[in-house]
Amino acid sequence: MNVTATDLEFRQLTKRYGDVTAVQGIDLAVPQGAFLAILGPSGCGKTTCLRMIGGFEQPSEGQVLIAGQVVNGIPAYHRPVNMVFQHYALFPHMNVAENVGYGLRQLRPRLPAAEIDRRVAEALEMVRLGAFAKRRAHEMSGGQQQRVALARAIVNRPKVLLLDEPLAALDKKLRGEMQLELLTLQRELGITFVLVTHDQEEALSMADLVCVMSAGKIRQLGAPQAVYDRPADLFVADFVGKMNRFEVTGRDGVLRLADGSALPGPPTNGPAIAALRPEAIRLSRMGEGLRGTVTHRIFLGASAEYAVELPGLGPVLVTTDRSTSELIEPGEAVTLSYDPAAVLVFPR
Secondary structure (H helix, E strand, O other): OOOOOEEEEEEEEEEEEOOEEEEEEEEEEEEOOOEEEEEOOOOOOHHHHHHHHHOOOOOOEEEEEEOOEEOOOOOHHHOOEEEEOOOOOOOOOOEHHHHHHHHHHHOOOOOOHHHHHHHHHHHHHHOOOHHHOOOEHHHOOHHHHHHHHHHHHHOOOOOEEEEEOOOOOOOHHHHHHHHHHHHHHHHHHOOEEEEEEOOHHHHHHHOOEEEEEEOOEEEEEEOHHHHHHOOOOHHHHHHOOOOEEEEEOOHHHOOEOOOOOEOOOOOOOOOEEEEEOHHHEEEEOOOOOEEEEEEEEEEOOOEEEEEEEEOOOEEEEEEEEOOOOOOOOOOOEEEEEEOHHHOEEEEO
């Protein structure tokens, strides 16, 4: 990746719909060849950002730059961008090759037929559908249709490829397979990918740059591990992954609960929220730590999730790896312990 140049940039980008501000003055720079995931709850502005990149919406204020060029006012069909939609938008009356080559046939001046055929065949080979060129789109499986939509998007050789929750309609197993295929394709092409999703797992596993949005603003931008391990604020901590929260007073530089007892963690002063990931907690039948009772267990195969009721604290979520711990039954008394360094503290 060439970190000295950007394929995509927002400069004080704002979008209003009447009295509603969907995107509020955001700045963003995406390096060439990066895989960016824009993550956030419904209504946070992520799809509006995608549509402004694609030219389907125009900014109310600010600028969108693609490959260093301001594209405000330039229509979608004149931008070096292509989009893969959630529902693929394939033409049912066309076969696979005709769907993939549709955009090439609209170019002016017209490309020679032989050049279109060559580029369509090349794109289909990239998504491993070379043998399906003559198959009707509606005869393909969901995963195959997804790859046809990808081939149609990359055949024009865009600077930026936009992905609008393209895996949402797939079952979990197929979604995992397509995530790997997208990653492989992105590395082979070297094209900047921008993925919009509300699925945290999808964003963390695929992107090398994650942008978390809320209420039209960017709350944090960074590498997936940094966003997960070092969330910028309580919203990011809550939204990305699962989190246990404890209200603390922070008296005398010590995390103290409402009853005055100390909670192991980093020193702080003043009212705060202490947050702890479920996987950072060790659960055992014996030992030192916080004592409680298992109320629920969810078996997940390779792991298990427990709800543990702690007197004075309420329910605490714990995730254990089955390769290192045995299953514990609801109703059993347990002890919870953790590394105090794993506790995150946010102002209340």
